[in-house]
Amino acid sequence: MLKRSRPFALVTVLVVGALVAALTGAATPLPAGQFALSGHWVFNSVLQVVFHIDGATTNIDAHADVNGEPGSQVVQSDTHGYVVGPSVITRFDKATLTTLESISPPANELPVFIEVVGGPYLVYRNAGKVVRLSDPPTIVTIGGAVGTPIVTTDGTMWLHRQDVGQICTIAKNADRIGGCAVSVPPGHPGAMTIVDDKPAFVDMFAGTLHVIDGGKLGAGVPIGVPLSPSARPATTEVGGKIAILDPQKQTLILADTKNPPEKALTVALPVGDYDGPMSTGDVVVLVDRQSGNVLTYTPDGARKDTKPIKQKGGTPRLARGEDNRVYVEDADGTQVVVVARDGAVRDVSTAERPAPPDTKADRPNAGGSSDIQVQAPVPPRQTTTNTPRPPTTTPPPVPAGRPGVPLSVTASAGNGSATVNWGAAPDNRADITAYQVTWRASTGQTGAMTVGAGARRATVNGLTNGVSYVITVAATNRIGTGAGASAAAVTPRAPVSPADAPTNARANFDENDRPTRDVTVTWGQPALNGGTLVHYQVTATGLGTRQVTGTSTTYSQVQATSVITFTIRAITRTSDGQLTGAPATAVHRDNQAPPPGGGTPRIQISQGTASSTDNCHRPNCFWVNTRLTGFQPNTTYRLTLRSRANTGGVVTESARTNASGTLQYNELNYDVPGQTVWVTTQGPNGQVKSNEITWRAG
Template sequence: MDERTSHGLRRRLPMALLVAVVVAGVAVAVSAAGRPLPGLNVAPGGHWVAFPGLDRVFHINGSARTVDASAEVPGLEPGSQVVQGETSGYVVGRSRIHEFGKSDLSVERSFVPPTGEVPVAIETPGGPYLVYREAGRVVRLGDGAVTIPAGGVLGDPVATPDGTVWLHRLDSGVLCRLPRDAEQVSCPVAAPAGHTGGLTVVGRDAAFVDTTSDVLRPVTGDGFGEPVPARMDLPPGARIAPADADGRVAVLDPATRRLHLVDAAGLDGRRAPATPISLALADGDYAGPTVSGSSVVLLDLTRSTVLTYSSQGDPKRTMPVPPEAGEPRLARGEDARVYVDGAEGRHVLVVDHDGAVNQVPVVGTQRPDEPGAPVAPPPESPVSQPQNGPAQNGPVQNGPAQNGPPPGGGQNRPPSGGDGGRPPGQTQSPPSSSRAVPPPSPPPVPASPPGLPPGLRATVQGENVQLTWGAAPPNGAAVTAYQISWRPGSGAGGAMTRPGSARSATLSGLQQGVTYTVTVVAENSAGRGAPATVQTLVPVQRTPQITIRRGEDTTYDGCEAPDCAYMHVEMTGFDPNTRYEVEVFSDNTDYSNPGRGVRTDAEGNEVFEDFPFESVGYRVWVEVNGVRSNYYVWPGG
């Protein structure tokens, strides 16, 4: 089957994307027991992270909090992000997108994105999708990949559980939907002219948070539903979480550094919305908010710290991002967990649905708590005093504040009688509740499994393979052992254990002509770490041999029957598919022949008849690259 048949019919790639196909080596994942995994069938969810320094991507199993697979992707760009669909993963850089198979962990192709901006990635049924906000384009990857124009600069996109992507055109306020498998958007509704806001998902449906009217509007394919009041003054520059957390939508006000949790349960029409909850944050810059299950997640960029809260505003966890991880960023995985990784790809933090945060070293270097590591200052509390004084417990009452922020959740409000820039006839919203929470103490960083052993190499030495590797990062506990396993494409392999001080091992008893996948995993008191893999072909041990004898009779230029015949030459054990020069000799000094060139077959063999000879009783022989045949005494005819 040619390339057009095998690949072109399987995926319809847009012309703007399609450029070239690249091939990379296969990297086989290894379980905690040291057994190679059959691709990613064992880990359908989780999150992939790119490590440009190694030209590899690693799969983070969020539920197990381990690295359980990796694949080699040559030419990774710094800052690349990885998204996954049902059967493939995609490494997305500014100038290149590499696709690799999740079953065999090998690169299938690469193509050029429609623009060089960094897209918003969405993992959802029917996707994944890349939303290029400035260019106003959406790329749906996977089977039937297409580039879809969305009509102008876009806000943050969201996806409902059925795989529908919703888009907000910022210039016109139009809201557009891209159903699963559709190749164009439809735009059933528009926000009121001049109104700001953003999209979110509440339950299974999309909603528009209108920060001008301070309402939440349910969105369907037929238009807006009945609005529900937010019961607070939503700031125009609010950042809105892509989904609700137990019925509350997280809204970040970066100007006043406050996190609001707005009750969206009223969208079902069964009850009135509850009073919003407002939390004051420490001074600094923040990324997010986003949602992991029932928890709200923020990333404090100033202190490089992850903050998590319950849907009721209770702080759950404060976790510093390891400094070697690189510039951190938030990603919401296919399993609805939040992952915090950096451009370097060395460490990943996994935020579980209950707000717990766990560190997964990928191939980290020195941990902050190891001897000699620099000591970072303790992170500040995720919930600090508000800008206008300490917050009081309970709802804010109308009238003068008692040791608390002014009405409206601590935002600066105009004097009584002022309209604060609101549309005529619109009343001021009731204030939200505000809380002061004691700063949680950052927990000590526990030991975690070692990183990937660097520099794994396999060198064939006769019938054996010599392995060498570097010291794996210990990540808080000394490396006690290296677990080594090897397996052919089919059949049984083997395993051995080497001490933590070892940097080499010899594999023996291997089959000739077979390719083995070799894995080395470091182990410490916290468990086994990320696997390093390499493939090596054990060549067939060849012993070149040549035999000659009398062949078919012939008459040739003075060589007369019955004594004249060709020499029958058989070459075995030579390098396959290789050209050799065959030289001919005899102890009859009157005989001369220039020889000939031959090419061995795929097995390293060649059989032919040539070199007419008739001198009965004289010896003949041939030589190829210093290998000499038998001496053959020429018989009479």
């Protein structure tokens, strides 16, 4: 449960405002769902004041002193507001404008704010936790990192878990997860949105839109445009289309939701660093954090309006109110840009504390669920002359704060590693001293590293291939460490290459069957090296080629005296096409005839003289003396040095037997004391393995 701290002292009391609230019943919340919360609260971290903006008129109709951290934002319920910062959440009463108590958040990251009936909610995506700001607050643990959530009209929250390929739900007013019944492709980057009042999943990897109906994932509707893994859709549709921001390609995509869909529109954006998109229902809203501009677009891709944010420093923040308006704040809460549902854009300054009103009962319900407003009688104006103006006060200097969120965090997977890139975080008036890079695996393991203030790239090594990781970057200055930004989950994988040769290939038959016999060729599945097995290709001397899905095939009526070489290769599929693997061979011959190599194929190895190469270091590096006997004469064989630590092979090299089928090869070397090593190759009747030796230290 969240930790509560000692209640704050009363900071400000508007006596007449409280009286009006009591007389009109504003302090008593109306039943949930009767009214959509109107307007928006913003926190000015310089003045330590919260302001309420009437979304319809863009007037400031209430304010109160509330302590909070730089970078805090406000989310509201029907009766209370919550100033949410990186390390503290402060609750205040909207009717009396009194500060109540503070609570500690469950994770050190910037949450997603959602104002809906049953909420409000704070969704900590990396930590996989949802806080419902009820009384008392409730934490719901999801079990892993989640994407940006959506909430449907029945109050159900839908969350995508990319690591396990599940979509989970939380019912309205629930204190626990309701289940994860909807399955999506695991590891596929994707995001949730709402289409025709139904939840839908956008699969970035496949480029498809899937509406969820009856608890099942519907058929995919093609977006029609390739999407980057970092692409982000708006959580609600706009004019029957899904707005998708692709920051990597600097484009806004407006995709049709019908099936079959019309051609998607692609809008080229000015060069910038974009946040969003958000939809009012009629327009799409973006923020260019680089230029400080708020941009709006219509469903047909036309630019509707542009409004600059005056304060260029820091990271502007978007919020979608329950009144379907979009509110864009500057980093310190000194300016708010209000985007109406129809796309009209108006600017509101919250940089100064409003002067005391002439009457003490002139504010409405401060963003509560009632639309009732009460205006106290205004006394007759008294005529005065030469009335001096109040002195102009200079705002206090803006204090330094913890850094803002690093920009444009992206990650790419490698072989047992991942590389993360980011843009500079706003320093918030105190030089950045370092960046903290942390990661969390889908299996629960975590890690962290610190890099310098000038770094914009870091490589995380030692990761497990096939496991999904979410990497987060946060900046540190002398004030502390700011909120982190996470890249889309990545899954390290070994480089995709052709499959190894099938193992233990043999031609099996009954020697007594004459003059013809059935020959069954068998083998074992090889290492696929990152590909997906399609089938095996089996070629027999004089009998052609066949495709086999299992690990055996039978040839009937084979002449007992014939010599047939069977060559088996694994055919694998990758994202770039099909690959043909290394060959394994099995031979059918009459056992009454001696093998061409003059005996049973054998390999004998021993630790040789001292050696040193780029990958083998003194004093423990020695040659591996390798001798082959009984093999096919004048034939090239691939010799693989293996160890207990690397059974897939330390190194593979090729050498050729002489006319008697023997070979002495001393060009393999090794340098790990205590390890067991051996050499393998593919012989005439399957894989041949040497004796094993334990490597001695120098």
